[in-house]
Every structure is written in structure tokens, then in C-alpha cells.
Amino acid sequence: MAQSVKYLITMGELKRKDNSLIFRNEKGHRYLPIEGVKEIYCLNEVSLNTKLLDFLAKAQVTMHFFNYYHQYSGTFYPKEQLVSGRLLIQQARLFDEHRIIVAKAIVQGIANNIYSVLYHYYSHGAKELKPLIDWLRKNVPGLLSSSDLKINQVLFIEGTIWKRFYQSFKYFLPETFLMNKRVKRPPDNPMNAMISFGNSLLYAKTITQIYHTHLDQKISFLHDPGEGRFSLSLDLCEVFKPIIVYKTIFELVNHRKIQVGRHFDKELNYCLLNRAGKTAFIKAFDSRINETFQHATLKRKVSYQTAIKLDAYKLIKLCVEGQAFKPFDFREKC
Amino acid sequence: MTAKVTGTMVNYYIHCKRQCWLFSNKLNLEDNSEEVRIGRILHQLKEEKAKKKEVAIDNIKIDKLTPEYLVEIKKSDADLEAVKWQTLYYLYILREKGIDRKGKIEIIDKKKENRKIHYTELTDELVFQLKEIISLIQELIERPIPPLPINKSICKKCAYYTYCYI
Ligand code: SF4
Numbered sequence: 110m111a112q113s114v115k116y117l118i119t120m121g122e123l124k125r126k127d128n129s130l131i132f133r134n135e136k137g138h139r140y141l142p143i144e145g146v147k148e149i150y151c152l153n154e155v156s157l158n159t160k161l162l163d164f165l166a167k168a169q170v171t172m173h174f175f176n177y178y179h180q181y182s183g184t185f186y187p188k189e190q191l192v193s194g195r196l197l198i199q200q201a202r203l204f205d206e207h208r209i210i211v212a213k214a215i216v217q218g219i220a221n222n223i224y225s226v227l228y229h230y231y232s233h234g235a236k237e238l239k240p241l242i243d244w245l246r247k248n249v250p251g252l253l254s255s256s257d258l259k260i261n262q263v264l265f266i267e268g269t270i271w272k273r274f275y276q277s278f279k280y281f282l283p284e285t286f287l288m289n290k291r292v293k294r295p296p297d298n299p300m301n302a303m304i305s306f307g308n309s310l311l312y313a314k315t316i317t318q319i320y321h322t323h324l325d326q327k328i329s330f331l332h333d334p335g336e337g338r339f340s341l342s343l344d345l346c347e348v349f350k351p352i353i354v355y356k357t358i359f360e361l362v363n364h365r366k367i368q369v370g371r372h373f374d375k376e377l378n379y380c381l382l383n384r385a386g387k388t389a390f391i392k393a394f395d396s397r398i399n400e401t402f403q404h405a406t407l408k409r410k411v412s413y414q415t416a417i418k419l420d421a422y423k424l425i426k427l428c429v430e431g432q433a434f435k436p437f438d439f440r441e442k443c
Numbered sequence: 444m445t446a447k448v449t450g451t452m453v454n455y456y457i458h459c460k461r462q463c464w465l466f467s468n469k470l471n472l473e474d475n476s477e478e479v480r481i482g483r484i485l486h487q488l489k490e491e492k493a494k495k496k497e498v499a500i501d502n503i504k505i506d507k508l509t510p511e512y513l514v515e516i517k518k519s520d521a522d523l524e525a526v527k528w529q530t531l532y533y534l535y536i537l538r539e540k541g542i543d544r545k546g547k548i549e550i551i552d553k554k555k556e557n558r559k560i561h562y563t564e565l566t567d568e569l570v571f572q573l574k575e576i577i578s579l580i581q582e583l584i585e586r587p588i589p590p591l592p593i594n595k596s597i598c599k600k601c602a603y604y605t606y607c608y609i
Pocket of ligand 1: 607
């Protein structure tokens with residue numbers, strides 16, 4: 110099957126021509142058949158018209174737009190095809206009655222996957238990580254198990270997990286890539302630039318995956334509903350950040366595929382991946398998210414991208430059939 | 444209120460009751476499988492040019508109606524029993540409207556290039572069984588929770604496989 114994602118990195122114009130897409134830029138034009146395409150990422154200035162959007166809507170292609178700072182700015186979200194009134198009501202009811210249960214499951218999922226990522230470095234010699242991986246494995250479940258937690262407390266635990274994770278980078282990354290703190294808009298150093306970019310890509314990816322299910326993107330559990338138009342995507346992408354975004358970054362940095370001197374544009378107040386940096390990042394990100402593994406219970410190969418959709422299915426199953434929700438766990442690959 | 448039963452629902456009911464429940468409650472994941480999605484897109488795009496030949500009566504869609512036959516076209520004969528009941532259901536609806544036909548099921552297998560044809564006819568006994576199936580379907584889909592997965596080999600090919608076994 111043709112590649113299902115198109116990343117438009119250069120400036121250009123995207124048009125419909127019969128049943129194909131044409132992308133024109135300064136170098137010429139390129140035909141992209143619509144059959145395999147599921148989503149398009151516009152990472153630069155791209156001109157388009159309504160004829161194109163109508164075509165993308167028919168083909169149920171989602172199109173994501175990113176601003177100058179490589180941050181997500183919006184999605185062309187074609188008319189929803191999969192709508193189930195019953196599920197919508199059940200999803201709203203789940204929020205009302207069991208929001209905390211789902212939120213806790215997500216935070217536990219984040220801790221589990223960070224544990225997996227750090228364990229790799231610990232077992233390759235970064236012994237200083239021991240207290241943190243022990244804390245993730247032994248203490249976090251205890252913190253989350255308390256029965257009268259409020260959502261703010263769950264969010265505080267989540268914040269602590271991420272903070273301790275960032276602070277641990279010094280044990281396995283070269284010094285040039287260490288950041289003092291996480292700065293989002295706009296990112297101010299190379300590490301923040303990659304985290305922002307990676308998180309934005311993963312978020313958009315999750316929007317597309319949920320689009321192909323019946324879930325309503327506005328009803329979320331960890332994040333407040335309405336925090337974004339796609340707040341459920343904010344929720345479901347969290348547990349994949351350690352294994353998709355951060356593993357991509359660590360690989361690029363440790364294998365010197367991205368270097369501070371060669372792959373960034375630095376201004377006074379911000380720092381962004383340059384063209385070569387973006388290309389390298391997307392290549393690594395894309396191959397990681399498309400990598401497949403043998404799924405433990407499905408007994409077939411699935412990609413990490415599909416695993417995001419499977420988490421959405423699990424949430425549907427919780428809504429419809431009351432089956433407990435346990436997000437993707439890298440250790441169990443399910 | 445009793446839900447309107449469609450031919451697809453009859454087909455799925457015979458195939459798997461869980462599939463019938465999920466589909467009838469609009470959890471139609473079928474749309475979700477990549478092949479089906481692409482197939483439908485191409486179909487839609489072609490349709491923009493050539494108008495459809497399907498005949499629609501009430502909420503049922505019939506592939507072809509000839510003076511003698513109602514023709515149901517399928518891509519595979521994986522579950523012939525289910526297709527047979529689907530076809531019988533259409534014949535029954537038509538008979539209710541005063542249109543009498545026999546059923547013809549054409550299996551067009553793309554790879555093998557051959558057509559298999561199966562015939563079926565509505566009898567009083569079958570009408571009786573069909574009515575029973577229809578009321579069982581209505582009862583099934585009103586249930587608050589779907590039946591459990593059936594753990595059979597047909598699941599591997601079903602569009603709901605990942606949903607059922609995740
Ligand atoms: S996967 Fe199996 S149990 Fe699930 S709907 Fe399909 S046939 Fe039924």
C-alpha cells in the first residue's frame with residue numbers, strides 16, 4: 110500500500126487533479142494518488158482551495174497545519190463519518206461518573222512507559238537512574254491508588270512524573286542537549302524545540318486515529334474537556350509520548366543524527382529545527398510510529414500508530430461494555 | 444419502538460450475534476478497515492460520473508432486479524448461509540409489496556475470475572423462520588450490552604476483530 114502520510118515540508122501549492130493530488134513547489138510538481146493517503150501534514154506555507162478540501166473530505170483525509178514555530182495550529186477535520194449516538198451518551202456518562210478512573214489509568218500508563226524508556230538506559234550503565242525507576246515502579250501506583258484523589262491531585266502526580274523525567278536526561282544525554290526547564294511557546298533551546306515538534310506531530314497523529322473511531326474528541330478525562338477541540342487526543346497521546354517522541358529524540362541525539370550546530374535555527378528568544386533538522390526528525394519519528402510488533406493478545410502485527418487507535422477502541426469498550434481501560438504498555442506491547 | 448431490520452443485520456445475525464449488535468448500534472467499524480475505506484472512496488468517486496444502478500426499496504438496497512430474479516452480488520462466498528438469509532429477507536420484503544421474485548446470489552471472485560451462482564426461493568417454512576429471526580434481532584439489539592466475542596476462526600477475517608479481542 111502507498112504511504113499513508115504526506116509531510117509537506119517545503120512551501121508550495123496542493124491541488125486536486127482528477128483523482129490525484131498534485132503538490133507544486135519551486136522544484137516542480139509531484140503526483141500523489143489519493144488511495145493510500147490518510148493524513149497530510151502542512152509544515153510550511155501551503156496554498157490550497159476549497160475544491161481540494163472537498164476532495165479530501167470525500168476521501169476522509171485529515172490535514173494538519175503547523176505554524177512558524179512548528180507548533181500545531183489546526184486540523185481540517187472532514188465531516189465525521191462514524192457517529193454513534195449511544196456511544197456519545199455513554200462517553201459523556203463515563204466522564205461524569207468515572208473520570209478519575211480513566212485519568213489515573215492514563216497517568217499510570219505514562220509512568221509505565223517512562224519506566225520502560227529509562228530502564229533501557231539504566232541497564233546500559235546509567236546507574237544514577239535507579240531511584241527514579243524504582244519510584245516509577247513502586248511509588249507511583251501507590252500514589253495513584255488512593256481512593257479519594259481529585260483530578261487536580263492526579264494532574265499533580267502527572268506533572269511530577271514528567272518533571273523528574275526531564276531532570277533525569279543528564280544521566281544519558283550529551284551535555285549540549287540538556288535543558289534547564291521545559292519551555293513551550295516558543296521553545297528556547299534545541300531539546301525544547303524537538304519536544305514541542307514531536308509532541309505536536311504525535312497529537313495530530315492521534316487526532317487522525319480517533320477520527321477513524323466513533324469517539325467524540327471533545328470529551329476527555331485527564332485534560333479538561335474543551336481544553337482544545339480535540340482534548341481526547343491530548344489524553345490518548347500522553348502514554349505514547351515516552352515511546353514515540355522521546356525515544357525518537359534520544360535516538361537522534363545519541364546517534365548524532367541531530368546536532369546542535371547543524372540542525373537548528375537560533376534566534377534571541379527561540380530555537381527551532383531547521384530544514385535539515387525537520388527532515389531528519391520526521392524521518393525518525395515516522396519510522397518509529399510505523400514500526401510494527403507482534404501484539405500480545407491480538408496475535409498479529411500492529412504498528413505503534415495502530416496501537417493508538419487500539420487504545421481508542423479500549424475506551425469504547427469501557428463505555429459500551431464496561432471493560433477496564435488499560436492504555437498501551439510498552440513492556441507488554443498491548 | 445422496534446428497530447428497522449436491514450438485510451445487513453440479518454446477514455450479521457446469522458454470521459455472529461455480536462457483530463449484529465455492534466453494527467445495529469452504529470458501531471460500524473467496517474468503515475474503518477483500510478481496504479474497505481479505499482474501496483468505498485474509489486466507488487464514490489466513480490459514482491460521481493456514472494449514476495448508481497442499485498434499487499432502493501424502503502430501507503433495503505437491492506443490487507439488481509430482473510423480471511425473474513432478485514440478484515444479490517457478493518465478493519466472496521465465505522459465509523453463504525448468511526448471504527442466503529439476507530437474500531431471503533429481501534425477497535420477503537418484496538413479497539410484502541406484491542413483488543414476487545426468486546433469489547439469485549452471484550459470487551464474483553476477483554482473483555479466480557469465475558462466477559458462482561446460487562439460487563434460493565422463499566417458501567412458507569422459510570418465511571416462518573425469517574419472521575422468527577427478525578424478532579430475535581429486534582430483541583438482541585435492544586440489549587444494553589453486546590454478546591461476548593465468539594472466539595471462532597471467522598473472527599480473524601472480521602472487521603471487528605481488533606475491537607473484539609483488544
Ligand atoms: S470478531 Fe468474531 S466475535 Fe467479533 S464481531 Fe466479528 S465474528 Fe463476531
